[in-house]
Amino acid sequence: MSNTTAPEKKEKKRSAIWSELLVPVLAVVSGLILGAIVIVVSGENPFRAYGALFTGSFGSPVRLIDGLQIYSATGETRQLLRAFYPLTESLVTATPYIFAGLSVALGFRCGLFNIGAEGQFFIGALSAAFVGYSIQGLPMIIHLPLAILGGALGGALWGMIPGYLKARFGAHEVVNTIMMNWIAFRLSDWLLDGPMKGPGFRPVTPTIFETAELPRFFPDPLRFNLGFFLALLAAYLVYWFLFKTTLGFEIRSVGANPDAAKYAGMNIVRNFVLVMVLAGGLAGLAGSAQVLGVDYWVGQGFSAGYGFDAIAIALLGKSHPLGVVLAALLFGFLRSGATNMQSMASIPIDIISIIQGMVIVFIAAPEIIRWFYRIRAVKKDETVLTRGWGS
Amino acid sequence: MNNSSIDISSAIERRRRISFGVTLLVVGLVIYLLFGSNTKPGSLTTFGLNLLGSQAIEVSDLVIPALPAVHLMAAIAVFTGAYQLARGVRSTGWLIGILAFTFVFAFLMWAAQDKSFNLTGMLQSSLVRATPIALAALCGVISERAAVINIGIEGIMLMSALVAVVTATVSGSLYVGLVSAIIMGGLVAAFHAFLVIRFKVDQIISGVAINIFGAGATSFISSRFMAHATDKLNNSGTFPIIAIPGLSKIPVLGPVLFENNLIVYLTILLVIVMHIMLFYTPWGLRTRAVGEHPKAADTLGVNVYFMRFVNVTLGGMIAGLGGAYFTIGSVGRFDEIMTAGKGFIGLAAMVFGNWNPIGAYTSSLIFGFADSLQVKLQILRVPIPSEFLLMAPYIVTMIILTGVVGRAIPPAADGQPYEK
Numbered sequence: 177m178s179n180t181t182a183p184e185k186k187e188k189k190r191s192a193i194w195s196e197l198l199v200p201v202l203a204v205v206s207g208l209i210l211g212a213i214v215i216v217v218s219g220e221n222p223f224r225a226y227g228a229l230f231t232g233s234f235g236s237p238v239r240l241i242d243g244l245q246i247y248s249a250t251g252e253t254r255q256l257l258r259a260f261y262p263l264t265e266s267l268v269t270a271t272p273y274i275f276a277g278l279s280v281a282l283g284f285r286c287g288l289f290n291i292g293a294e295g296q297f298f299i300g301a302l303s304a305a306f307v308g309y310s311i312q313g314l315p316m317i318i319h320l321p322l323a324i325l326g327g328a329l330g331g332a333l334w335g336m337i338p339g340y341l342k343a344r345f346g347a348h349e350v351v352n353t354i355m356m357n358w359i360a361f362r363l364s365d366w367l368l369d370g371p372m373k374g375p376g377f378r379p380v381t382p383t384i385f386e387t388a389e390l391p392r393f394f395p396d397p398l399r400f401n402l403g404f405f406l407a408l409l410a411a412y413l414v415y416w417f418l419f420k421t422t423l424g425f426e427i428r429s430v431g432a433n434p435d436a437a438k439y440a441g442m443n444i445v446r447n448f449v450l451v452m453v454l455a456g457g458l459a460g461l462a463g464s465a466q467v468l469g470v471d472y473w474v475g476q477g478f479s480a481g482y483g484f485d486a487i488a489i490a491l492l493g494k495s496h497p498l499g500v501v502l503a504a505l506l507f508g509f510l511r512s513g514a515t516n517m518q519s520m521a522s523i524p525i526d527i528i529s530i531i532q533g534m535v536i537v538f539i540a541a542p543e544i545i546r547w548f549y550r551i552r553a554v555k556k557d558e559t560v561l562t563r564g565w566g567s
Numbered sequence: 568m569n570n571s572s573i574d575i576s577s578a579i580e581r582r583r584r585i586s587f588g589v590t591l592l593v594v595g596l597v598i599y600l601l602f603g604s605n606t607k608p609g610s611l612t613t614f615g616l617n618l619l620g621s622q623a624i625e626v627s628d629l630v631i632p633a634l635p636a637v638h639l640m641a642a643i644a645v646f647t648g649a650y651q652l653a654r655g656v657r658s659t660g661w662l663i664g665i666l667a668f669t670f671v672f673a674f675l676m677w678a679a680q681d682k683s684f685n686l687t688g689m690l691q692s693s694l695v696r697a698t699p700i701a702l703a704a705l706c707g708v709i710s711e712r713a714a715v716i717n718i719g720i721e722g723i724m725l726m727s728a729l730v731a732v733v734t735a736t737v738s739g740s741l742y743v744g745l746v747s748a749i750i751m752g753g754l755v756a757a758f759h760a761f762l763v764i765r766f767k768v769d770q771i772i773s774g775v776a777i778n779i780f781g782a783g784a785t786s787f788i789s790s791r792f793m794a795h796a797t798d799k800l801n802n803s804g805t806f807p808i809i810a811i812p813g814l815s816k817i818p819v820l821g822p823v824l825f826e827n828n829l830i831v832y833l834t835i836l837l838v839i840v841m842h843i844m845l846f847y848t849p850w851g852l853r854t855r856a857v858g859e860h861p862k863a864a865d866t867l868g869v870n871v872y873f874m875r876f877v878n879v880t881l882g883g884m885i886a887g888l889g890g891a892y893f894t895i896g897s898v899g900r901f902d903e904i905m906t907a908g909k910g911f912i913g914l915a916a917m918v919f920g921n922w923n924p925i926g927a928y929t930s931s932l933i934f935g936f937a938d939s940l941q942v943k944l945q946i947l948r949v950p951i952p953s954e955f956l957l958m959a960p961y962i963v964t965m966i967i968l969t970g971v972v973g974r975a976i977p978p979a980a981d982g983q984p985y986e987k
Contacts (some may be wrong), residue, residue, distance in 0.1 A: 218791055256900045289771055347968035350718060350771060354911045355961040365953035471768075484779050529783020536776035541766040550599070 177534055200492050200499075202545050203538035204506065215523055217537070225521040232516020233509035235262040252490025257398055262512065264400035268470055272297070274407035275462035276482050277489035277500040278414050279335075279455040283349075284495040285418060286451040287431040291354025292338060293459040294483025295360030296331035300460025301467045302364060303330030305474045306372065308384025319387040324406075324464045331460015332453045334360065339452025343445040349452070356515040357483065368476060380475035390469035403465035408501065410461065415497040459483070481529070485511070488532045491539045507532075584655045587662050591648030592609070597849035602677035606634045612676050615685035616819055622723040622810050623821040633680040640673040667933075671940070672864060678949045683836050689936075689943050690823045690842055697928075697935025699724070699906070702889030702912020704927035705837060706882040710756075711922060712845060713878035714980040718774030719759055720886045721910030722781025727752045727890025729785045732901045733793075735803035735894075744803060744895045745829075745838060745888070752887020755781075758817050760879035764872050767984040776912075786903045793901065805899045830896040833888065834928075841924040854878055858978035861985045871985050886910070908961070915964035922977060930967070934960050 199238055212222035216542035236259070243256035274294045283290035290296075304327030311319060338352035365379075390401045418424040429437040430447045462482065467474055485507055492506070493499030507528075514525045538545050545551070614629040632664040647665050652960045675684065703720045717723075727748040736947025759777060762768040793801045806828040815825040845851035856864035865871050889909075894901050912934055919933075920926030941956035949956075 214787075251616045254952070289775075291775065292662075296949065341965065341969055345969040351911055351914055351968060352965055355915075355965050358908050358961045359958050362954045366952050415895065484775075484782075487775060488779070522791075524787050526783045526787035527789065529779055530787060532721055533776045533780025533783060534771065536779065537762065537768070539766040540772040540776065543766045 196494070198551065199542045199545050200494070200503075200539060200548055202456035202551075203492070203535050203542075206538055206545065206548070207531040207535040209526055210534050214530060216526060218523070220521055220523055225517050225523050226519040228520035229510070229513035231513075232262055232520070233266045233513030235259055253395075257394060260359050260394075261397055263393070264398050266509045266512040267400050267404050267505075268401070269507075270505045271403045271407050271469065272462035272466045272482055273485060273489055273504035273507050273511075274411060275465060276459050276486035276503055277504045278411060278497060279331075279462070279479060280486045280490035281493060281495040281497065282414060282418070282427075282451060282458065282499050283455045284446060284490055285431045286446065287425045287434065288339075288342070288451055288455070289350050290335065290353055290452065290455045290459075291483065291487065292356045292456070293462075293486045294481070295353070295357035296334040296456040296459035297463045297466075298360045298364055299334045300327035300331035300463030301474050302367060302372065302381070302463070303327050303460065304388075304464040305381045305384055306465050308388035308472075309374075309382040311388075312385055314387055316387040319385070320390065320468070320533055323384070323388040323468055324461065327464025327467070327552040328457040328460045331463060332457035335454075335456015335459065336449065339449045339456075342447040346538070356472040364474075365476065368474070372438035374473065376474065381473050383473045384468065388468055388521065389472065389478070390465070392469075399470050401469040406461075407465065407504075410458065411501045412496040414458070418497070423450075446455050459486070462486075465555070485532065491536055568784055574835045586798055588648045588652035591644050591662070591666060593648075593652060594666055594928045595641045595644030595646075595648060598637060598644060598669060598673040602637045602673045603641060605633070606637050606677050606680055610634065610680040612636070612679045612681075613683040614679075615683055615911065616687050618685070618687045618691060618822040620824040621687075621826055622815045623818050624816055625816040626685070627721075629686070631676070632916075633676045636676045640669040640676070644669040656948070678777060678944060678947050682947060684943070684947065687819050687822055689939050690819075691826075692939040692942070693932060693935040694823060695827065695831060695897075696933040696938040698831050699889045699892045699909045700913045700916055701834050701838070701928050701931035702885055702892065704916040704931050705834075705841060705915035705924060706756075706886040706889070707914050708882075708920075708922055708924055708927050709841065709845075709854075709885065709893060710879045710882040711917070711981050712978055713854050713860045713875045714845050714861065714978055714983060714985075715760065715763060715875050715879045716770045716774065717756065717759060717879060717882060717886075717981045718771055718911075719755070719777030719781070720774075720889075720913060721754045721906055721908070722774075722778035723752050723883055723886040724890035724893065724906050724910050725781045725785045725904070726755060727887040728893040728905060729788060729878050729901050730892035731891040732803045732899070733800050736800055741803065741806055741895050745891050748891035748895075749884045749887040750787050752890060753884040755878070756883020756886065757880045759883070760876045763879075764875055765982065770984075785901070789903055797900070798951045803895050803899050805895055805897060828896060830888065830892045836883065837888075838924045838928045845924065855978070859981055865985075865987070875985075889913075912960055912964055915967050918977075919967040934963065936964055 191312045208226075212226065212291075215222040215225050224369060239255075239259040245260035246252050279293045279296070280290050304323050307323040307326035308319075311322070314322070332450045334356055335353075338347075338349045338356055341347040341352055342349045368379040368381065372381050374380055390406075392399060392401045394400060418428060426437065426442045427447055427450070429440070429442060430444055434444055437447075489500055489503040489507055492503035493501070510528055510531070511525075512535045514523075517523050517527075518525045610633045612631050612633045614631065616628055617623070617625050630975055643665065647662070652663065677695045678684075703724065706720050706723075707717060730751040731744040731748035733744075734747040735741050738744070755777060759773050762773045763770045789801075808826055808828055809832070811825040815821040817825070845854065853864065853869045853874055855873050856867075856869060857878075861871045864874075890906075893905050913931070916930040917927050919930040920928070937959045941953070941959055944951070944956055
């Protein structure tokens with residue numbers, strides 16, 4: 177090792193990054209191909225469907241050019257903004273995904289499987305909405321951070337319970353976080369039709385006050401807001417926490433080998449609780465971002481599948497914050513485009529879940545991808561993601 | 568060395584004895600204060616014992632004065648708690664039984680005072696509601712006895728539920744639906760087994776992928792194809808109730824146990840068969856060996872991979888039967904995400920049942936009881952929001968998984984891939 181020269185090292189590093197990226201990329205491509213087969217079987221043209229997916233997520237190039245021409249000729253921005261709408265909408269969709277993906281990724285790093293991002297997201301959104309609509313008369317500079325923090329706290333509480341049960345009793349976090357999801361759904365049913373019900377007939381919360389809204393950057397149809405940059409900031413902070421602090425090192429050690437970590441004097445119980453609190457907090461922030469930046473109120477079915485998407489995102493991003501951001505962007509574009517695909521090509525949006533399931537299988541079993549595309553295996557240490565029922 | 572370990576275990580036992588005793592005392596107090604003070608003196612609670620339309624011989628209803636009964640329950644709980652603190656009872660099963668019985672009975676007395684409450688009906692619906700949970704639990708038992716965790720039961724049941732209703736509607740025969748559902752379950756589980764045995768994929772992740780895929784695929788098919796063709800694809804009818812001649816005449820027991828549909832009977836039969844297979848046949852011995860110590864089993868010539876593959880696939884077929892229950896066994900049509908976490912509750916029942924078929928079935932009955940109690944209480948207009956009652960099974964699952972009510976020990980090699 178010592179006699180390799182600098183450029184050789186660089187070359188080696190580059191090829192390592194390449195092979196690291198190869199499997200996720202091929203997994204997504206394979207998932208999309210299988211999705212196309214499903215579309216063909218259901219009697220639609222996959223090119224038309226994926227075309228609608230593309231224009232739904234990035235916007236149509238023709239309209240973009242038109243908008244630019246109108247803008248340069250007359251200074252009129254309406255057309256241009258409408259052309260940008262799909263692109264910004266994809267980023268808006270990606271925002272909660274980044275937070276929720278980070279939540280699951282953080283759990284994986286400590287050997288915990290947080291399937292409860294869904295419930296934590298919902299409870300976080302409800303808490304953020306509560307702070308948003310119940311306190312009046314505060315200036316934005318206090319009210320907005322308070323509402324964001326409220327969401328984080330709600331999610332953290334929801335994550336802490338399974339974390340504590342795991343640390344104290346060894347109760348498996350997979351089943352417990354799922355149970356917490358169902359409890360969150362029932363609780364929200366009650367809250368939205370009872371204590372938190374807003375004016376009107378529908379079971380939704382009141383609209384939050386303007387002082388709790390995340391500022392938007394463009395005029396009205398565009399919902400792109402500060403939340404996206406907060407998500408990127410969160411990704412950087414998680415990176416810093418995991419790789420640059422002692423606590424992060426401890427968490428990664430516990431995840432890699434709990435016995436060794438215990439032997440080295442690390443407190444496993446504390447780390448489990450801490451990670452679940454942080455993971456819950458991140459998922460709660462996803463809820464904050466969604467309610468304070470996009471919807472301004474919470475209704476039933478608010479957390480439509482974010483938690484499960486987050487699992488795919490964390491796996492696809494290999495539990496690395498940068499990977500999570502990239503994977504979240506991909507899923508943001510997919511989900512946002514799928515809405516367009518549903519209306520244009522009448523392909524139900526659930527196709528994304530089908531693609532997701534396959535991507536997860538391919539990521540978890542890279543041998544399938546390697547076998548199918550005839551790639552030679554790279555010898556490296558596999559990271560342990562989850563454990564059995566035991567501790 | 569030996570002495571100190573005995574000290575530790577007796578210390579744990581003493582702590583456990585005290586905590587059980589205190590819990591019982593607290594429950595007794597809660598019963599007395601909460602239900603006792605809210606029950607009107609002189610009110611009567613009627614427990615109906617006859618089910619409308621059943622073949623059982625009619626008996627008179629059970630009428631109990633509510634307040635004395637609540638006080639009696641409180642007294643029993645307090646007495647047992649005090650006895651437990653003073654002397655200690657060996658069997659935790661009895662303690663949990665008394666705890667649950669006094670609380671639930673007092674609760675019912677309070678909830679149904681001056682009203683009539685059909686006990687037979689509730690027990691019957693408990694058994695029916697326990698069926699999918701029990702099938703999920705049995706799937707878990709058979710897979711995990713061979714050391715493969717299958718967390719994708721929920722997804723398997725969803726896919727089987729859809730396949731059952733579609734094939735049954737198209738073919739016009741419920742039995743075709745049943746068989747297709749079982750085959751579907753077996754196929755998905757075989758895929759899971761293939762991934763975790765051949766490719767050594769993380770078992771939990773493979774299971775989660777199955778859940779996500781199952782939820783997505785069934786919702787996709789249901790909204791794309793079935794929403795507009797309900798009569799052609801999604802209207803199968805359900806298995807009829809089969810009353811067993813003679814036995815169904817017995818009051819209370821008859822309607823509860825002997826007037827059910829095919830899937831409920833099959834479940835009970837499966838519990839018995841699996842118990843015998845697991846503990847009294849060579850196949851069962853090999854399965855358990857593969858789950859406890861695969862290396863030892865391998866040296867004795869047992870094909871570890873083959874045993875695991877077969878067990879997981881069989882488990883999937885059982886889960887497929889559970890999926891069929893949701894559609895052709897109960898409502899006759901498919902709704903999106905209709906399993907509502909039953910697969911996971913089944914896993915909790917498996918843990919609580921200590922990876923035994925009979926234990927798993929018994930704990931499924933507890934979940935079924937909680938589920939049907941919740942429905943009945945809504946009818947009685949109990950002043951508790953129905954959403955909280957709906958949470959009960961999930962909370963019970965979490966409490967059970969903590970192991971405070973008796974620690975469960977999984978098969979030693981559970982969840983670990985086997986490398987030669």
